[in-house]
Amino acid sequence: MTAAPLHRRPVGRYALRVVALAVALGLWQLLTSLNVDLWLRFSQFPTVADVARAFADRLSGPDYWTDLTDSLTRIVTGFLLAAVLGVATGVLVARSRLAEDLIGPILEVVRPIPAIALVPVAILLFPSNEQGIVFITFTAAFFPVLVSTRHAVRALAPVWEEAVRTMGGGRWRILGSVILPGALPGIFGGLSVGIGVSWICVISAEMISGQYGVGYRTWQDYTIVNYPGVFVGMVTIGVLGWLTSTAVELLGRRLTRWLPRTSYVPGARVRAVRPAQPQPSPKTAPEAEEARDEHLV
Amino acid sequence: MSTSSETATSTTSGGLSKKQTLPAQEGGAPARGTRLTLRAASLGRPDAPVLDDVDLDVAPGEILTVVGPSGCGKSTLLRTLAGLLSPLGGEIAQDGRPLAGPSADRALVFQEDALLPWRTLRANVELPLAIRGVARSDRRAQAEAWLARVGLAEHARQLPHRVSGGQRQRAQLARALAGSPRAVLMDEPFGALDAQTRAGMQDLLVEVLRGTGATVVFVTHDVDEALFLGDRVALLGAGGLLAVRDVPRPRDRSAHDDPARVALRRDVLTSFGT
Numbered sequence: 307m308t309a310a311p312l313h314r315r316p317v318g319r320y321a322l323r324v325v326a327l328a329v330a331l332g333l334w335q336l337l338t339s340l341n342v343d344l345w346l347r348f349s350q351f352p353t354v355a356d357v358a359r360a361f362a363d364r365l366s367g368p369d370y371w372t373d374l375t376d377s378l379t380r381i382v383t384g385f386l387l388a389a390v391l392g393v394a395t396g397v398l399v400a401r402s403r404l405a406e407d408l409i410g411p412i413l414e415v416v417r418p419i420p421a422i423a424l425v426p427v428a429i430l431l432f433p434s435n436e437q438g439i440v441f442i443t444f445t446a447a448f449f450p451v452l453v454s455t456r457h458a459v460r461a462l463a464p465v466w467e468e469a470v471r472t473m474g475g476g477r478w479r480i481l482g483s484v485i486l487p488g489a490l491p492g493i494f495g496g497l498s499v500g501i502g503v504s505w506i507c508v509i510s511a512e513m514i515s516g517q518y519g520v521g522y523r524t525w526q527d528y529t530i531v532n533y534p535g536v537f538v539g540m541v542t543i544g545v546l547g548w549l550t551s552t553a554v555e556l557l558g559r560r561l562t563r564w565l566p567r568t569s570y571v572p573g574a575r576v577r578a579v580r581p582a583q584p585q586p587s588p589k590t591a592p593e594a595e596e597a598r599d600e601h602l603v
Numbered sequence: 604m605s606t607s608s609e610t611a612t613s614t615t616s617g618g619l620s621k622k623q624t625l626p627a628q629e630g631g632a633p634a635r636g637t638r639l640t641l642r643a644a645s646l647g648r649p650d651a652p653v654l655d656d657v658d659l660d661v662a663p664g665e666i667l668t669v670v671g672p673s674g675c676g677k678s679t680l681l682r683t684l685a686g687l688l689s690p691l692g693g694e695i696a697q698d699g700r701p702l703a704g705p706s707a708d709r710a711l712v713f714q715e716d717a718l719l720p721w722r723t724l725r726a727n728v729e730l731p732l733a734i735r736g737v738a739r740s741d742r743r744a745q746a747e748a749w750l751a752r753v754g755l756a757e758h759a760r761q762l763p764h765r766v767s768g769g770q771r772q773r774a775q776l777a778r779a780l781a782g783s784p785r786a787v788l789m790d791e792p793f794g795a796l797d798a799q800t801r802a803g804m805q806d807l808l809v810e811v812l813r814g815t816g817a818t819v820v821f822v823t824h825d826v827d828e829a830l831f832l833g834d835r836v837a838l839l840g841a842g843g844l845l846a847v848r849d850v851p852r853p854r855d856r857s858a859h860d861d862p863a864r865v866a867l868r869r870d871v872l873t874s875f876g877t
């Protein structure tokens with residue numbers, strides 16, 4: 307009985323999204339091809355067709371893919387380092403007074419510095435440009451991850467830890483069975499923010515000091531007044547950023563499925579919200595809600 | 604020659620006794636409680652001492668209920684027995700040895716929801732077994748057996764927030780007992796439940812505890828619950844232990860007009876000045 311609405315709804319929503327995107331592109335094409343010059347000047351702006359042509363040219367050339375893989379390698383390396391070290395430092399600072407006193411002040415002083423302002427530091431410190439860019443990317447994501455981990459660990463209910471202690475669990479058991487799984491929702495909040503900031507910084511760093519990379523190419527195109535090329539770069543950045551943050555988002559949702567979700571979740575199946583829904587048979591409903599706990603055991 | 608034969612026999616007997624005692628301990632077949640003693644103990648946090656000069660002896664296998672008004676230190680007593688709080692003074696011992704921190708030997712059942720919300724009920728019950736190093740398939744089977752015993756067999760794979768408060772407390776009980784502790788410390792475990800569920804839980808508790816032989820310290824603010832469950836009742840008042848009273852047996856919910864029981868109930872209530 308629920309098959310038709312359940313299927314129609316998501317399809318309808320995806321269609322709506324595609325239409326919205328198409329309308330935006332259509333408007334862009336219209337304004338630029340008609341050379342509209344009101345207060346905003348679209349006459350100098352490349353048309354969608356120009357950008358698409360430039361994109362097609364780029365895709366067939368070798369540089370585009372080198373740029374892409376270079377940028378992705380940098381951001382993935384920097385971001386993974388930030389995720390691991392950010393979570394580790396966050397847990398340490400939240401759990402140990404000594405660690406908080408020792409590294410807390412340093413972290414607080416470094417934190418407000420925009421990662422991109424650390425370019426001189428990166429140039430001085432690292433023997434190669436490549437490592438410098440990864441360092442900038444790392445720093446960008448490190449602090450959001452650290453801060454959200456620290457908050458999440460401090461907000462854990464003490465009773466969970468006490469329960470594990472009275473079962474004879476030690477430090478590492480508490481870390482693995484209480485702190486990390488319990489802080490995971492907060493950690494993923496930090497990772498989501500972190501991946502976004504990482505993109506901003508990897509592109510900026512590439513513009514300043516890169517060789518190859520989407521940011522480098524975009525800046526090159528700008529300096530030689532190849533505007534369609536600049537837009538190819540921007541679209542590429544947008545799509546890559548969207549893909550990576552979606553990946554983080556999906557992973558987070560997968561790992562925190564245990565969270566009681568009562569509110570609206572974008573892209574999630576809408577059910578049990580409508581009050582008039584007939585009672586599902588008691589057998590099937592609980593099974594559908596069963597969780598896979600294996601990955602957290 | 605004689606020495607070598609002696610060594611040989613002692614080795615074999617050592618090996619034999621190991622083999623014999625292990626399964627018995629694992630199954631928990633023989634009653635195996637533990638004695639908990641407090642001598643002139645003062646309890647609480649250093650900045651806020653709650654109980655002073657407590658002398659209490661909990662015999663192996665007995666159910667001691669502790670009643671008292673809110674804030675009198677019932678939870679403090681229990682958390683100290685669990686090893687989560689150290690005593691401010693005096694001596695607290697298990698079978699004559701002073702307590703040193705929390706141990707799997709003394710399970711604690713909390714009033715609040717202490718199940719880990721990201722683990723299914725079964726995974727929660729498996730936890731003490733995992734900590735003890737029981738193999739995966741083994742602990743899975745044991746956890747399911749415990750859940751079946753508290754009537755949660757069908758909910759084994761559900762997350763805590765998907766089941767009712769009473770079911771969560773049953774799962775907590777199963778988790779506490781799965782580690783086969785020698786003492787079970789219960790901190791108003793049924794405090795948040797409605798009267799009917801509560802009576803059912805009390806019956807279940809008596810039923811489940813039978814055969815484990817565990818020593819139980821059960822804290823409650825409900826005098827009737829204390830009299831129903833306890834072999835003895837400890838009365839806790841402002842600042843210390845007021846009295847410990849024997850409860851007439853057999854345990855029978857319908858015997859509330861039994862004169863001895865009525866007298867005890869009146870005594871208990873008047874000792875708090877109610």
